[in-house]
Amino acid sequence: MEKQxxxxxxxxxxxxxxxxxxxxxxxxxxxxxxxRLASQYQKEAEKCNAATETCEEAREQAEAALVKEKKITALWERQARQLGWQDA
Known part of the structure; x- marks a missing residue:
């Protein structure tokens, strides 16, 4: 019994x-x-961050170009008004 x-x-x-x-x-x-999934998500996050940085740089450049263009437009408009140009 004990053996069992x-x-x-x-x-x-x-x-x-x-x-x-x-x-x-x-x-x-x-x-x-x-x-494996954490590594994959990390790579995707790094791609996303890089794309965001690229987009932000492009936005900053576009904003700077717009400011420059507005200054040039204001200069031309001021000169045109000095020469007698008027809005129609």
Whole structure:
């Protein structure tokens, strides 16, 4: 009777070990997937940041060009008015 009890406990421990190993394997696979996805998202975020910086630089250049163009337009308009030009 005692031998059967020991055998049952041994079998239970082996089953628990198998379950623990499967759980560990699943956790490791999940961790690898999570790291892969995190790396992929990081690369996408870096691309997005680079594109945002490029866009911001272009916006700043366009804004500077617009300010310059407005100054030139105001200068030409002032000269035209001095020469008698009037709005129609």
């Amino acid at each position: 009890f020991v055998d049952l406990l041994t079998e239970e421990l082996k089953l628990q070990e198998v379950v623990a190993e499967e759980h560990t394997h699943h956790m490791n696979a999940t961790l690898v997937d999570a790291k």
